[in-house]
Amino acid sequence: MEKINEMHIKFLSKSSNESFARVIIAAFASQMDPTLEEITDIKTAVSEAVTNAIIHGYEDGIGYVEMSAYIYPDKLVVEVSDKGKGIEDIEKACQPLYTSKPELERSGMGFTVMETFMDQLEVISGINQGTKVKMTKYIKNPRGKTEL
């Protein structure tokens, strides 16, 4: 199906940008007239992906996090990517409760939250190249596409 709208944004890997990314995605997705629950699901999943880019991708360093979003007639696609250290074993990383940073009080639930709150999750990663998380959310009753 054809793409109706898209946006791209790039910001520094600072934790204060986590809420910034949530506000941006909520504002962009609101064009589709999603329910409050759908918006909360999307915000939470984005928050997880952006937080991962900041704390795992760049660890103590600083780099750019990029977020892109695409509106289709029936779904929203969000991509969050970093150019950080990458994930060695994606399957292991996605397991509930797996974390490489228990000392930072991480619970290992980020990918599980993204998987549960979104309809599709795809993780692409390369060691020292970075990580891209692509998530799709179907919007149950999107506003008619002619209105967009």
Add this chain to the structure above:
Amino acid sequence: MEIKGRKKKNTLMVSLKGELDHHTANQVRQYIDGILEDPTIKNIVMDIQGLNFMDSSGIGVILGRYKIISKRGGKLGVVNINAHIDRIFQMSGIYKLIKVYDQLDQALNDMGGY
């Protein structure tokens, strides 16, 4: 994030208002751990009515405080859990460790704070 704390007997009551993510988690952690330096505090009750956002960083903060308090033989209770946070709590298995109350009074009673 707005954090308020109050001590009742050996229970610390904390109410959180705002959004609990990785950024604000540090603030909550420091606030609570500062008060927990008082070794007479055994239990924590968290009122999360004012939390309008939480992600997995919240699970980390709560579990971290639970670990401290359970070493003292205390309990951790959470009051006013909304549907969104309930889903994240369920996913994480945290309900096996923490206590859930509908009302602050109930929580305090159970902790022996009254």
